[in-house]
Amino acid sequence: MQAVDRAFALRQRPPMPNPSRAALIDRLPKAELHLHIEGSLEPELLFALAARNGVAIPFASVEEVRAAYSFSNLQDFLDIYYQGMSVLLTEQDFYDLTWAYLERAHADTVRHVEIFFDPQGHTERGVAFETVLNGIERALKDGEARLGISYRLIMCFLRHLSEEDAFATLDQALPHLERIHGVGLDSSEVGHPPSKFQRVFARARELGLHVTAHAGEEGPPEYVREALDLLHVERIDHGNRALEDPALVHHLARDGMTLTVCPLSNLRLCVIKDIAESPVRRMLELGLKATVNSDDPAYFGGYINANFHAVAEALDLTEAEIVRLAENSFTGSFLPMADQIQHLAEIAEVAGDR
Ligand code: HPA
Ligand code: ZN
Numbered sequence: 001m002q003a004v005d006r007a008f009a010l011r012q013r014p015p016m017p018n019p020s021r022a023a024l025i026d027r028l029p030k031a032e033l034h035l036h037i038e039g040s041l042e043p044e045l046l047f048a049l050a051a052r053n054g055v056a057i058p059f060a061s062v063e064e065v066r067a068a069y070s071f072s073n074l075q076d077f078l079d080i081y082y083q084g085m086s087v088l089l090t091e092q093d094f095y096d097l098t099w100a101y102l103e104r105a106h107a108d109t110v111r112h113v114e115i116f117f118d119p120q121g122h123t124e125r126g127v128a129f130e131t132v133l134n135g136i137e138r139a140l141k142d143g144e145a146r147l148g149i150s151y152r153l154i155m156c157f158l159r160h161l162s163e164e165d166a167f168a169t170l171d172q173a174l175p176h177l178e179r180i181h182g183v184g185l186d187s188s189e190v191g192h193p194p195s196k197f198q199r200v201f202a203r204a205r206e207l208g209l210h211v212t213a214h215a216g217e218e219g220p221p222e223y224v225r226e227a228l229d230l231l232h233v234e235r236i237d238h239g240n241r242a243l244e245d246p247a248l249v250h251h252l253a254r255d256g257m258t259l260t261v262c263p264l265s266n267l268r269l270c271v272i273k274d275i276a277e278s279p280v281r282r283m284l285e286l287g288l289k290a291t292v293n294s295d296d297p298a299y300f301g302g303y304i305n306a307n308f309h310a311v312a313e314a315l316d317l318t319e320a321e322i323v324r325l326a327e328n329s330f331t332g333s334f335l336p337m338a339d340q341i342q343h344l345a346e347i348a349e350v351a352g353d354r
Pocket of ligand 2: 036186237
C-alpha cells in the first residue's frame with residue numbers, strides 16, 4: 001500500500017474504545033464552566049416537584065418526558081426548558097435541583113463549578129429573585145462543605161427579552177452582589193445580538209462582575225466579535241461558529257480566550273450532525289482554549305464525563321489533549337491564580353500516575 005493510501009485507511013478506521021483514555025477521563029479533576037442549573041432538571045425530579053407543588057405537567061410518565069426531548073434547533077429545546085421550570089417554586093426546590101447536580105458533578109470528579117441561572121425564567125412566573133438565589137446558594141455552600149466543590153454563580157440575562165428587562169434583573173441582584181459573581185447572556189441567539197445588551201454589560205462590569213456570553217452557537221461569527229468588542233466578555237460560551245472566520249480565530253487564540261464547548265448539546269440541538277463534527281479537536285489544533293461542558297445535561301443525554309467520553313472516542317483524542325482540556329477548565333475559570341495552580345498540580349499528579 002502506498003504511504004498516502006495507508007494514511008487514508010488509518011484515518012477512515014472507526015474510533016476504537018480506549019480503556020486507558022476512558023479511565024483518565026473518569027479520574028481527572030475538572031471544572032465545569034458552562035452549565036445551566038435549570039437544565040439539570042431530570043425528569044424524575046420534574047415529576048417529584050410537580051407532585052410536591054401541585055403543578056400540572058403535560059406528561060404522563062418519565063418515559064414520555066424523555067421522548068419529548070427531541071429537538072431540531074435551539075428554540076425547540078428552549079420551549080421545553082422554560083416549560084420544565086414551572087415546577088420550581090420554593091427555595092427547597094432550587095436547593096434540591098442544585099444539590100442533585102452537585103452529586104452528579106462529584107461523581108464525575110468535578111472540583112469546581114461556575115453555574116448559570118436564569119432569574120427571569122422564574123421572576124416572570126412570580127417566584128421571588130431571593131427564593132431562587134437562596135436555594136441555589138445554600139446547595140452550593142453545602143456542596144463546598146460536603147463534596148469539596150468550589151463554585152461561582154453567574155446570572156444570565158435572557159436575550160429574547162429587552163435590555164430594559166435585563167437592567168431590572170440587575171437591579172434585583174444589587175442587594176446580593178457579594179453572592180453573585182458574574183453575568184451571562186443566553187436563550188434564543190439569532191436576532192438577539194450581543195450589541196442589544198451593551199449598556200447593561202457595561203454596568204455589570206462597573207459593578208465588578210465577571211462577564212461571559214453565549215455566542216456562535218447558532219449565531220454568526222459577528223456575534224462572537226460583538227461579544228468580545230462590545231460586551232468585553234472574559235469567556236465565549238460555545239463559540240463554534242467562530243471557526244468560520246480565520247481572523248477571529250487568530251484574535252481568540254492570541255488573547256487566550258476560553259471557549260466553553262458543549263459537545264452533546266451541539267449534537268442534540270443539531271449544531272453538528274455527528275459527534276465526530278465536534279469542533280473540540282480542531283479548536284485545540286488552532287491554539288484555542290477549548291473546554292468541555294454539559295450545558296443542559298438532563299436534556300442532552302449526559303453530564304461532563306459523558307461529554308468527554310463522547311468526543312474522546314469520536315475524535316480519537318490523545319491523552320495529552322484530554323489533559324489539556326481539563327487544564328483549560330481551571331485556567332479558564334474565575335478562580336484566583338493560586339487555586340488554579342493547585343488544581344493543575346492535582347491534574348499533573350493524576351495524569352502522571354498511570
Ligand atoms: N443556548 C442558549 N440558551 C440556553 C442554552 C443554550 O445552549 N441552554 C439554556 N439556555
Ligand atoms: Zn448554554
